[in-house]
Amino acid sequence: MTLKDYALVSLKGLAMGAADVVPGISGGTIAFITGIYEELLDSLKSINPNxxxxxxSEGPLAFWQxxxxxxxxALLLGIGxxxxxxxxxxxxxxxxxxxxxxxFFFGLILASAIYVARQLSSWSIANAAMGIAGxxxxxxxxLATPAETTHALWFVFLSGSIAICAMILPGISGSFILLLLGQYGFIMGAISDLNLVVIMVFGTGAVMGLLSFSHLLSWLLHRYPDLTIALLTGFMIGALNKVWPWKQVVETYLDRHGEVKPLVEVNVLPGQFIGDPQLLxxxxxxSLGFALIFVIEGLSKLLKGNKDVLASRI
Known part of the structure; x- marks a missing residue:
C-alpha cells in the first residue's frame, strides 16, 4: 500500500469514528460500505499469541507486518x-x-442495509430467517430502557469491552449500548474533559473486547458468509427504529452537571411531533444520507479500478 492508500484508510477511520460517537449508527457499518470490514477483522484476528x-523471536518489524x-x-489514527x-x-x-x-443517519443506515444485502449471493429461506432474526x-x-449503573472503573472497563463488540457490528451502535449501560454521557464527558484515567480504562476494556470478538466475526464471515451478511443486514434494518427523526421524550434524567436529559423516547409521526417537524x-x-452511501461505493470502485489498472501496467 502507498502513502495515498493509508491516507484513504485514515479518512475511512474518520468516518467510522464519527459514526461511533452517535447513538444509532455503527462504525462497523461505515467499515462495511467502504470495503475494509474483512481486512479490519482479519488484521485484529492476527493479534494472537502466535x-x-x-x-x-523475529523482532518488532516481523510482528508489525x-x-x-x-x-x-492508519485506521485507528482516523478513528481517534x-x-x-x-x-x-x-x-x-x-x-x-x-x-x-x-x-441524515436514517437515510444513511437505510442505504447501508440495501448495500449490505446486495452482497448476498442469494436470498434463501435460511438467509431470510437470519435477516429477520437480526x-x-x-x-x-x-426499545430497551437505559439502566442506572455505577461509574466505577471496573464497570467502565466492562462497558468498553461490551460496547466495542457492537461498534464493529454493522447496524448495532456501540454508543447506544453505552447509553443502555448508563455510561454514554459519562464517557463522552470524559473524552471532552480529557479524563485520562477513565479514557485509559475504557480503552483497555475496548481493546480486550475487540481482540476477542473479532476472531468470532472473522470466522463467521469466512465460514458462513451469506448467513452472516443476512444477519448484519437485519441488524441495520432493526436499528432504523433508533434513528427515526421524530421522537417524544417520555422519561428524563439529571446528568452529572445537573441538566435534564432525555432518558426514554418513543417514535411519533411528524404530525404528532411537539415542535417544528422540519419535514422538508x-x-x-x-436523501443526502441515502445518496452518500452509493457515492462512497462508487468512489471505492473507481479507486479500486484505477489501482488495478496501475498494477497491470507495472
Whole structure:
C-alpha cells in the first residue's frame, strides 16, 4: 500500500469514528460500505499469541507486518482524531438539531442495509430467517430502557469491552449500548474533559473486547458468509427504529452537571411531533444520507479500478 492508500484508510477511520460517537449508527457499518470490514477483522484476528511470539523471536518489524500494523495504525489514527474532535460537535447537534441529525443517519443506515444485502449471493429461506432474526434483535435493543449503573472503573472497563463488540457490528451502535449501560454521557464527558484515567480504562476494556470478538466475526464471515451478511443486514434494518427523526421524550434524567436529559423516547409521526417537524429538511437530509452511501461505493470502485489498472501496467 502507498502513502495515498493509508491516507484513504485514515479518512475511512474518520468516518467510522464519527459514526461511533452517535447513538444509532455503527462504525462497523461505515467499515462495511467502504470495503475494509474483512481486512479490519482479519488484521485484529492476527493479534494472537502466535504473532506475539514473533515479536520476541523475529523482532518488532516481523510482528508489525504480521498484524498488518500500518493499516491498523492508519485506521485507528482516523478513528481517534474523529472521536476526540467530534464528541462535542455531535453532542451539540443531538441537543439542538436532533431531528435533522437523525434524518441524515436514517437515510444513511437505510442505504447501508440495501448495500449490505446486495452482497448476498442469494436470498434463501435460511438467509431470510437470519435477516429477520437480526432485525428483531436489533429492534428489541432499541426499545430497551437505559439502566442506572455505577461509574466505577471496573464497570467502565466492562462497558468498553461490551460496547466495542457492537461498534464493529454493522447496524448495532456501540454508543447506544453505552447509553443502555448508563455510561454514554459519562464517557463522552470524559473524552471532552480529557479524563485520562477513565479514557485509559475504557480503552483497555475496548481493546480486550475487540481482540476477542473479532476472531468470532472473522470466522463467521469466512465460514458462513451469506448467513452472516443476512444477519448484519437485519441488524441495520432493526436499528432504523433508533434513528427515526421524530421522537417524544417520555422519561428524563439529571446528568452529572445537573441538566435534564432525555432518558426514554418513543417514535411519533411528524404530525404528532411537539415542535417544528422540519419535514422538508428531513427529506433533504435523509436523501443526502441515502445518496452518500452509493457515492462512497462508487468512489471505492473507481479507486479500486484505477489501482488495478496501475498494477497491470507495472
Amino acid at each position: 504473532t506475539a511470539r514473533r515479536l520476541f 504480521a498484524i498488518n500494523g500500518p493499516f491498523l495504525l 482524531i474523529s472521536i476526540f474532535s467530534l464528541a462535542r460537535v455531535f453532542t451539540f447537534l443531538l441537543e439542538h438539531h436532533a431531528v435533522l441529525l437523525w434524518a 432485525a428483531v434483535f436489533a429492534f428489541w435493543i432499541t 429538511w428531513v427529506i433533504v437530509l435523509a
